[in-house]
Amino acid sequence: MVNEDQVKRRSVLKKVGVSGVLALGMSGSASASEVTTDIDSLLSTEKVRSIQDALPDLQLQDQRAKTVAAGPEEDPTFVTHTEIPANFGTLNVVEFADSEFEVVFDFKNYRPNFDVDWPRGTDAKLYGAEDGAVFVRGATDAETERVAAAIGKDATEITVSTTSEMDGFRVIEANASSETVEIFRVERGVTAASSTPGLEVVSHEVIDANGGDGVRTASCDCGVVFANVVLCLNQLGVCSLCLGTSLGGPAATIACAIGTGCISIADIWTGCTALVSSRDCVVDCVTSA
Numbered sequence: 001m002v003n004e005d006q007v008k009r010r011s012v013l014k015k016v017g018v019s020g021v022l023a024l025g026m027s028g029s030a031s032a033s034e035v036t037t038d039i040d041s042l043l044s045t046e047k048v049r050s051i052q053d054a055l056p057d058l059q060l061q062d063q064r065a066k067t068v069a070a071g072p073e074e075d076p077t078f079v080t081h082t083e084i085p086a087n088f089g090t091l092n093v094v095e096f097a098d099s100e101f102e103v104v105f106d107f108k109n110y111r112p113n114f115d116v117d118w119p120r121g122t123d124a125k126l127y128g129a130e131d132g133a134v135f136v137r138g139a140t141d142a143e144t145e146r147v148a149a150a151i152g153k154d155a156t157e158i159t160v161s162t163t164s165e166m167d168g169f170r171v172i173e174a175n176a177s178s179e180t181v182e183i184f185r186v187e188r189g190v191t192a193a194s195s196t197p198g199l200e201v202v203s204h205e206v207i208d209a210n211g212g213d214g215v216r217t218a219s220c221d222c223g224v225v226f227a228n229v230v231l232c233l234n235q236l237g238v239c240s241l242c243l244g245t246s247l248g249g250p251a252a253t254i255a256c257a258i259g260t261g262c263i264s265i266a267d268i269w270t271g272c273t274a275l276v277s278s279r280d281c282v283v284d285c286v287t288s289a
Contacts, residue, residue, distance in 0.1 A: 037067040037082050042093050047103040047128030051091060054126060054133040055105070055112055059087040081258050088112045092259030102255035103128030116164055125242075125256060135164040147171055150199040151184050168202075174234035179209040181227040220281035229253050251285070 039062045042048060052058055067082040084091040088110035095101035105126040111118070116135045118124055124137035139147065139160035147169050148155035159172040168187035175181070185203040207227040230253070233239045242256035 033069050035067050035069045035080065037065065037080075039065050039082075039084070042082060042084075045101075045103070045128075046130040047101070048091070048093070050128045050130070050133040051103060051105050051126055054135075055114060057087070057112060060091060061085040061087075079258075083259075090259075092255070094255035094258050096251060100251055102252050102259075104252075104256050104259035105133075106260050125260070127252065136161055137163075139169060143169065146199060147186055150186055151201055151204075168199075172230060174230050176231060176235060179231065181207045181209065181230050183207070220284050222285040225281060225285040226253065233257060 043060070043062065052060075062084055065082060065084040067080055069080045070078065078096065080093075080095045082093040082095075084093075086105075089105055089107040092104045092106060093101060094104070105128075107124060107126075116137075118135075118137055119140050122138045122140055124135065127134045127136060139162065143162075144155050144158070144160045147160050148158060151158075151171060153171075153173060157173055159174075160169050162169050166185075166187075168185065171182075171184035171186060173182040173184075183203075183205045184201055186199050187202050188198050188200075205223075207223050209224060209227040209231050233242060233253075239257045239260060242253050242260065
């Protein structure tokens with residue numbers, strides 16, 4: 001959680017562009033502003049420190065840091081994105097409503113030397129966590145084909161990822177026509193019931209993005225919010241790796257999208273009508289993660 005000093009760190013708003021900032025479907029008019037930030041406070045958080053511990057050669061260029069805020073008129077700094085350039089990528093801190101924040105390191109096509117399983121040709125991110133950074137990467141083409149066979153899906157219709165904390169894969173299939181999201185957890189090294197040796201489906205969940213009574217009602221289902229975020233990103237054709245993360249639910253997925261600069265306010269307003277009409281529920285889910 002963010003302490004009181006961090007909550008007070010923003011001041012001096014001035015208009016800037018909106019690229020790379022997510023409005024989260026805010027009601028009313030949204031704006032984007034550059035704000036000053038206490039970088040030392042950010043760098044002292046455990047999530048940021050976990051990134052630095054995982055990348056001992058990391059050199060943050062904090063003098064070049066920039067923070068942009070977005071939100072409705074009544075709360076113009078509901079979402080803030082601080083971007084800190086580094087010697088082999090960019091550190092991104094995304095904070096929601098002065099309470100919940102996520103830290104994502106984007107390697108920007110650089111490959112530092114550190115002890116993780118990172119096959120060539122796969123995209124990767126590093127997520128800050130209080131008990132140690134978590135490495136998330138996409139699957140190789142061969143891994144995707146094997147996983148698709150294990151779950152009986154078309155390899156071209158799924159997003160497959162793995163993390164440094166799992167011995168297997170997380171699979172997302174977003175179906176725009178039925179407005180559903182299927183989530184699989186596939187593990188390897190187990191006596192498999194599936195037809196593919198070495199892989200077994202250990203969990204399978206189908207989430208209806210309409211949520212029965214709907215995400216728009218007072219009864220919020222954060223799984224439904226996550227499904228709507230996934231369907232939105234899938235619809236826009238961006239951030240495929242962000243779909244696969246299970247870290248922090250919708251908050252981490254949204255932070256990944258912002259931190260990698262692959263979604264903008266214009267995209268979320270025109271492409272994600274379910275989120276636009278469910279502001280309060282989205283707020284509850286990202287700030288209670």
